[in-house]
Structures are given as C-alpha cells and as structure tokens.
Amino acid sequence: MGSATIATVQQEGALIARLSGEWTLARLPPPIAGVETQLRDLSARAANWNLEGIERLDSVGAILLWRAWGRQWPASLAVTPAHRHVLERAAGIVARDGSGGVAERFPGIRLIGRIALTALKDLLGIIALIGQVVLDVTYLFSHPRDIPWREFSANLYKSGAQALPVTALVGFLIGVVLSYLSSLQLKAFGADIYIVNLLGVSIVRELGPVLVAVLVAGRSGSAMTAQIGVMRVTEEIDALATMGVSRTLRLVLPKVAALAVAMPLLVVWCSAAGIIGGMVSANVQMDLAYGFFIDTLPKVVPVANVWIGMGKGFVFGVMIALGACHFGLKVRPNTESLSAKTTTSVVTSITVVILIDAVFAILTRNVGLPG
Amino acid sequence: MSASLRPPAIEIRGVWTRYGDALIHRDIDLVVEAGQMLGLVGGSGSGKTTLLREIVGLLVPNRGTVKVFGHAVLDPDPLVRRSVRRRFGMLFQQGALFSALSVYDNIAFPLRELRLLDEDMIRDLVVLKLGMVELEPQHGRLMPAELSGGMIKRVALARALSLEPELLVLDEPTAGLDPDRGENFVKLIRMLQKELGFTVVMVTHDLDTLAGLATQVAVLADQRIVACGTPAEVVAVDHPFIRNFFCSERTATAMQKGAR
Numbered sequence: 001m002g003s004a005t006i007a008t009v010q011q012e013g014a015l016i017a018r019l020s021g022e023w024t025l026a027r028l029p030p031p032i033a034g035v036e037t038q039l040r041d042l043s044a045r046a047a048n049w050n051l052e053g054i055e056r057l058d059s060v061g062a063i064l065l066w067r068a069w070g071r072q073w074p075a076s077l078a079v080t081p082a083h084r085h086v087l088e089r090a091a092g093i094v095a096r097d098g099s100g101g102v103a104e105r106f107p108g109i110r111l112i113g114r115i116a117l118t119a120l121k122d123l124l125g126i127i128a129l130i131g132q133v134v135l136d137v138t139y140l141f142s143h144p145r146d147i148p149w150r151e152f153s154a155n156l157y158k159s160g161a162q163a164l165p166v167t168a169l170v171g172f173l174i175g176v177v178l179s180y181l182s183s184l185q186l187k188a189f190g191a192d193i194y195i196v197n198l199l200g201v202s203i204v205r206e207l208g209p210v211l212v213a214v215l216v217a218g219r220s221g222s223a224m225t226a227q228i229g230v231m232r233v234t235e236e237i238d239a240l241a242t243m244g245v246s247r248t249l250r251l252v253l254p255k256v257a258a259l260a261v262a263m264p265l266l267v268v269w270c271s272a273a274g275i276i277g278g279m280v281s282a283n284v285q286m287d288l289a290y291g292f293f294i295d296t297l298p299k300v301v302p303v304a305n306v307w308i309g310m311g312k313g314f315v316f317g318v319m320i321a322l323g324a325c326h327f328g329l330k331v332r333p334n335t336e337s338l339s340a341k342t343t344t345s346v347v348t349s350i351t352v353v354i355l356i357d358a359v360f361a362i363l364t365r366n367v368g369l370p371g
Numbered sequence: 372m373s374a375s376l377r378p379p380a381i382e383i384r385g386v387w388t389r390y391g392d393a394l395i396h397r398d399i400d401l402v403v404e405a406g407q408m409l410g411l412v413g414g415s416g417s418g419k420t421t422l423l424r425e426i427v428g429l430l431v432p433n434r435g436t437v438k439v440f441g442h443a444v445l446d447p448d449p450l451v452r453r454s455v456r457r458r459f460g461m462l463f464q465q466g467a468l469f470s471a472l473s474v475y476d477n478i479a480f481p482l483r484e485l486r487l488l489d490e491d492m493i494r495d496l497v498v499l500k501l502g503m504v505e506l507e508p509q510h511g512r513l514m515p516a517e518l519s520g521g522m523i524k525r526v527a528l529a530r531a532l533s534l535e536p537e538l539l540v541l542d543e544p545t546a547g548l549d550p551d552r553g554e555n556f557v558k559l560i561r562m563l564q565k566e567l568g569f570t571v572v573m574v575t576h577d578l579d580t581l582a583g584l585a586t587q588v589a590v591l592a593d594q595r596i597v598a599c600g601t602p603a604e605v606v607a608v609d610h611p612f613i614r615n616f617f618c619s620e621r622t623a624t625a626m627q628k629g630a631r
Contacts, residue, residue, distance in 0.1 A: 025485075025535045026458065032487050058535040058567070059503075060488075063495045085566065093498045233470075333516040336471035 003027045004061070006038060008046065015046040020053030023061030032064070039068035047075040057083045062090035122348070126326050132248045133256055133322070139249075151254035159220035159255075160262030164269060166219070167212055171270035174207060175199065175277025183285045192286050196293055197370075199278040200301035205368070208271030209312035210357055213320065216263060217349035221324040224255055225345040228328025229338045237329075247329075256321040263317030264310035271309060304368030312360055319356065320349045378441030380405045380538050380570040381426055386435035388421055395421055396432070397594040403587070405537070408564065408571040410585030414612060417591045419574040420542060426572065427461050427540055428452075439538065457485075459538035460531030464546055466523040468515040474501075474526050475511030481533045500529040503563060521552040525559075532563070539564075541573035545580045557583040578617075590616075 004021045021027070028035055051057075051065075066087065079087065104110055140147050182198050228251060231237050237247050275297070282288040327345035331338050381403040388396040395418040403409045413419045424430040425437050428444035437444055442455045468477050478497045482488055488496070498508045504525040518526065524544070531539060544560065545553035557580050564571060575581050581588065582602070589599040590613055598608040606617045 025487075030487055032492070033489060059496060059499050060492075060535060063492060063499065067492075067495070082566075089499060089502065090495070092502055093495050334470035334514060 003029055004035065006042065008042070014048055016048045016050055017042050017046040018050045018053060020055070022056045023054055023064070024056050024058040025060040027056075028061065028064075032060075036064055036068060039064065043068045043070065043074070049074045049077050049079075051077065051079040051083060054079075054083060057086050059086065059090060062086045063093070066090040066093075122326065122330075125330070126322055129248070129252065129322055129326050129329075133253055136246065136249045136253050146249070148250055148254050151250060152257055155254050155258030156262055158223075159216065159258055160266060163216060163219060163262075163266060167215055167266050167270040168273040170211060170215060171203075171208065171273035172277035174211060175203060175274035175279075176281040178202070178207075178274075179278035179281035180285055183282060187286065192288065193292075193296070195278070195282050195286070195288065196296045197300040199275060199282075200297050201305060201369070203274040203278065204271045204301060204309050205305045206357075206361075208274060209267045209309050209316060210353065211274075212263065212266045212270045212313060213316040213353040214350055216259065216266065216317070217320050217324075217346055217353065220259065221320045221349045222342050222346050224321065224324035225328040225331075225342045226338065228325060229331030229341055232329065232331045233333045233338065252322075252325040255325060256318055259317035259321040260314055261317075263320075264313035267309050267313035268306070271306075300370070302368045302370075308360070308364050308368060312357065315356055315360075316353050319352050323349045323352060377405050378438075379403060380407070380440060381572060382436075382438040382441070383422075383426070384436050384438075386422075386425065386432040386437065388418065388425070388430075388432050394594055399435070399596055401589060401596060401599065403570060403572060405570050406568060407587050408585050409573070409587040409589060410581045411572065411574045411589050411591060412576075412581065412616065413591030418594070419591055422591065423540060423542055423572070423574050427459065428456070457534050458536060459540060460534060460536035461540040462524070462527050462531045462542065462544060464543040466515070466527040468523060468527060468530070470515050472515075473511060474506075474513050474515070474518070477515070477526060478511075478530050478533050481530065485534070496533065500533055503532065504529045504559060520547050521556070524548065524556055528556075528560070532567075535567070536569055538570045538572065541571065541575075543575055543577075544573055544584075545575065545577050550579070553577065553580060554583070560584060 004019070004023045004027060007018045007020070009016045009018055054061075071091075073091070179195060179199055183192070183195055186192055186194055186198075228237070231251075237251075240247055240250065279288075279290060279293045282293065283290060324345050327341045327348070331341045379402045381401070383399055383401040386396050386399040387394075399422070401422075411419050411422065421430060425432050426439065426444070428437075431445060439455055440458055442451055444452070444455055446452050446455065468474075469480065472480065475497055478500055479493050482493045482496055497511065501508060501511060506522070506525055506529070510522070510526075515523065515526070539560075541560075545556055548556060560571070561584060563569075571584065573580075573584065585602060587600065588602050588605045590597050590605060590608075590610070592610065592612040597610050598605045598613060605613065
C-alpha cells in the first residue's frame with residue numbers, strides 16, 4: 001500500500017505507462033495539478049497504459065486519468081474490471097458545453113427596473129396586508145371571542161415594556177447632548193432661558209417619536225420579521241392555515257395593535273427622559289434652576305405638541321409592524337433570504353418613518369408652534 | 372492490503388454518557404471492522420443517535436474513548452482531527468443541506484474546502500457524484516427548498532460521498548421516505564458500497580432498511596449493547612427488546628428478503 005506512482009517501461013519498441021499505488025483523493029501527492037501535468041505529458045508520448053498495479057482508484061483518480069487521456073480511451077489499456085467500472089463512470093461525464101447563458105443587455109437599466117418593480121410589489125403587498133388587517137378588525141367586532149388577547153399582551157410586553165430601559169437611556173443622553181450644545185450657542189446671545197423652548201419643542205415634537213421609531217424598528221421590527229420568517233421556513237404558518245387559523249389575525253394583527261398602543265406610550269416616556277436629561281444638563285451648564293425649567297415648559301410648549309408626538313408614534317408603530325410582518329411573510333425557505341428580508345425590513349421601516357415624519361411636518365406646520 | 376492489518380474503522384471502548392441525571396450509555400464497547408455495514412438499533416431514547424454523534428465527534432462521552440481509523444476523533448492536534456474527519460461522511464436525518472447554496476454548491480463545498488482541486492476538476496466531480504446518486508447534471512441548479520424528500524436524501528448522500536469517504540455514517544437513512552423510495556435508496560447505498568467499498572454505520576428504525584443493508588447488527592438497550600453480530604446471531608439472542616423488535620412476522624419476512 002503506497003501513494004500513487006508513475007513508471008514507464010520500454011517494451012517491444014512501445015512505451016508503456018505503468019501506474020501503481022493508491023490513486024485516491026487522500027493519497028494523491030499534492031499538488032494534484034502537478035500530477036495531472038505529469039499524466040498529460042505521458043499521455044502525449046505513450047499510448048499503452050497498464051493500470052493493473054493500482055490498488056485503489058476513486059473518482060478523483062479516475063477523473064484525473066480521464067482528463068489526461070483527453071476524455072477518450074487510450075489505444076491499449078490493462079485494468080481490473082472493478083477499476084474499469086470506476087473509469088467508465090468518469091467517462092460518463094459530459095464535457096462542459098460552451099453555453100454559459102446569454103449576457104443581459106443594458107444591465108444598469110434592468111437593475112433599476114427590477115428595483116422599481118420590487119418596490120411596487122412590496123407597496124402593493126403592504127396595502128393588501130393593511131386591507132386584510134382592517135377586514136380582521138371588522139370581523140373581530142362581530143366575533144369578540146376571537147380577539148387574540150394573549151398574543152396581544154405578549155407582544156405589548158416584548159416590544160413595549162422591555163423597551164423601556166433602552167429608550168429611557170437613549171432619550172436621556174440625547175437630551176443631555178442637545179442641551180449642552182445648544183447652551184453654548186444660546187449663551188453667546190444671552191438667550192439662556194430659551195433652552196426650555198428649544199428642548200421642549202424639538203424633543204417632544206420631533207426627536208422623541210423618531211428616536212423611538214428607529215429603536216423599535218431595530219429592536220422589535222427585526223424580531224418580528226425573523227420570527228415570522230422562521231415560521232415560514234419551518235412551515236408553521238402553513239400548519240396554522242390548515243387548522244383554520246388566520247395568519248393575519250393571529251400573527252399580524254396582535255403585533256400591529258401592540259405597537260400601535262406601545263409606541264405612543266414609549267414616545268412620551270422617551271421624550272420625558274430627554275427633557276429630564278436636558279434639564280439636568282442646563283442646570284449643570286448654565287445654573288438654570290429646576291423649578292424655573294418645570295414652570296416654564298408648559299407655557300412655551302403647547303400641549304398640542306404632545307398629541308402630535310403621540311400621533312406620530314401611533315402611525316410609526318403601525319407602519320413598522322406592518323412592514324416587519326410583510327417582509328417576514330415574504331421570506332423564502334433558506335437562510336440567505338431570511339437575513340436579506342430582515343435587513344430590508346429594518347431599512348425600509350426606518351426610511352418610511354423618516355418619510356412619514358416629513359409629511360407630518362408639512363401637515364402640522366400651523367399647529368402647536370408659537371407665532 | 373489484508374483487513375486484519377488495518378485498524379478497525381470504529382473502535383469504541385468503555386463509553387459512558389450522561390445527560391444531567393439520566394444515564395444514556397453504561398460502559399459500551401463496539402468495534403466495526405473496515406468494510407462492514409453495521410446497523411445500530413434500539414428503542415426510542417436508547418441513545419442510538421447519541422452514540423452516532425459521539426462517533427463523528429459532535430458529542431464528547433463522559434468517559435471512554437472513540438477511535439475512528441485508529442485515531443481519536445477528538446484528537447487534541449487539529450491537523451489529525453481534520454484528517455480523520457475527512458475520511459468519513461455523514462448523512463443527516465433531514466439532509467442538513469446548506470439552504471443558501473444550490474445543489475451543485477452543496478456538493479462542491481467540501482471539495483472546495485480542501486483547496487487542492489481546481490474548479491474544472493470540482494465540476495467534473497460534482498457531475499460524477501450527481502450521476503452516482505442517479506440525479507441529472509441540471510439538478511445542480513436547484514435550491515434545497517425546491518427538492519422533494521427523496522432528492523434531498525440523494526443530494527445529501529452525494530455530499531457525504533464527495534470526499535471519497537472510507538466510512539459513511541447514516542442517521543435514519545430512509546426516515547421520511549415512502550417504502551418504494553426507501554427501498555430504492557437502500558439499493559443505491561448497497562450498490563455504491565459494493566463499488567466503493569466504504570464502511571457503513573447507520574441508525575435506523577426501519578426493518579426493511581436494516582435487512583437490506585446491514586451485515587452486522589448492534590442492539591442498544593438498557594444503556595448498553597445487549598447483542599452484536601450478524602442479523603441471524605442477533606435474532607437468536609433472548610432479550611425482551613430483541614423479541615419485540617425482530618420476532619414479529621413482518622420482521623421474519625423482511626429478514627428473509629434481505630438475506631437472499
């Protein structure tokens with residue numbers, strides 16, 4: 001038992017190539033490409049091959065020989081029947097045909113078209129999902145026994161209650177940073193006390209809802225997409241369907257409802273943390289008394305801003321949940337698709353949130369702002 | 372070349388396994404010679420799959436040694452470990468194909484990992500392996516999710532065979548296949564075994580599979596191996612599990628069919 005060896009013998013004027021040893025993937029001396037060149041050289045000179053000394057021949061060895069022979073049987077070949085069978089298998093491989101697929105024309109334009117079509121399809125899908133959720137809600141009005149309370153409360157806990165620490169921390173820190181940076185500018189104009197107006201309006205109306213939306217999209221949106229996606233992969237959603245359970249009613253609706261309830265509350269919570277952070281920073285930086293800050297806040301920030309913030313939270317929450325569920329239901333049964341859809345879900349949610357925020361800014365430009 | 376000079380394909384000595392308080396294996400000894408086809412049977416929860424996972428080094432026994440081709444599967448030297456792992460292929464119960472890769476790339480994966488072969492050679496090998504498991508080259512373009520249960524098993528077998536293993540480990544090779552396809556799959560493995568001469572270790576519940584493939588049978592019950600030998604020897608052993616498992620009428624016909 002030895003590794004693969006090649007020998008040549010001169011016999012009656014003809015050159016005989018004699019191979020012996022183990023011609024297997026494990027025993028062929030690396031680099032295998034080197035062995036192949038050696039065999040090719042030999043194949044050009046010798047037409048007679050004696051393979052009877054080979055102890056083991058596997059498909060790698062067989063393909064190596066077959067390719068060295070130029071994909072045809074040599075003029076004379078001595079080989080044991082078992083090894084001939086292995087060689088016949090290698091001979092059965094059809095050589096690669098030249099058709100490597102026709103190259104696409106205008107790849108750039110096609111790419112843009114494909115992206116546009118995908119976006120359109122996703123838009124239609126989300127609209128259909130909204131329609132289905134509305135239908136489910138009207139159904140639940142007449143069948144209140146079917147309301148999925150348990151799923152609703154579980155989602156409320158997971159995406160609402162468990163998000164409280166992180167939203168408070170982020171809100172507080174943003175408040176501190178914003179207050180610190182603004183106070184540097186305001187001091188230059190002697191307009192210190194306007195820090196209250198600045199912080200109040202920007203955090204309550206704008207930063208609170210957007211910050212919470214980004215956090216929730218990353219935290220709960222991705223989790224929802226991944227959960228529904230895995231349920232698709234493992235056919236659990238099909239199992240639900242065969243039991244006569246509506247997937248939108250049991251999976252989508254509780255998530256949408258939970259975020260619709262949790263998001264406005266999280267917005268208030270995060271805004272409060274932001275204001276407190278700003279207040280602490282203003283106190284440290286500019287000696288602004290806490291009492292003065294708390295007194296002034298309601299006077300300079302009309303309560304309409306709080307309602308706008310909560311309204312935004314509600315819309316953002318619904319959109320994040322709908323987007324997450326839509327992309328989760330689109331996951332195809334493989335790991336690559338799961339990761340791609342989760343990414344798309346989060347990216348789309350955040351983009352949509354920013355877009356809706358711009359629309360809100362235009363629609364509410366006359367509400368809750370002084371002057 | 373004689374078999375006696377080679378170390379046994381698998382050598383299990385004094386293996387104990389515990390999950391928490393539950394004792395799974397109590398002092399198990401098992402030797403599989405090269406070229407044998409061993410069927411491992413036992414009741415549900417008797418630790419067959421655990422033993423299989425210990426053979427391929429996915430689990431570590433609490434006590435005892437597992438050697439494959441004379442080397443410990445969990446040898447501290449990573450090079451030894453890798454060279455041992457390249458000498459066996461495993462067929463998982465659900466196939467365990469990489470769902471993000473096509474059939475072609477699934478079979479090519481272990482070959483590319485070797486970093487010894489060029490892409491042309493790999494292509495030829497993949498087509499050859501597909502042919503071995505009776506699939507067409509154009510099936511290579513399919514994704515695992517598009518395959519039927521029988522095809523998944525075939526592709527998984529092709530992948531397990533891609534490195535020309537000397538030992539093939541099968542976990543429930545015919546589970547989830549209808550009897551007809553199961554029988555075809557058994558025939559395929561038997562044909563390939565005859566041709567390539569690898570050793571087979573399998574766990575199975577299916578008597579037809581056992582009768583069709585196994586030249587040796589080991590029975591796991593009461594946390595140990597209660598019988599090991601040729602099917603005829605094992606059936607003769609007097610043990611409640613063996614009586615239940617083998618000595619029904621159905622078994623007798625299956626065994627006769629396999630013995631022909």
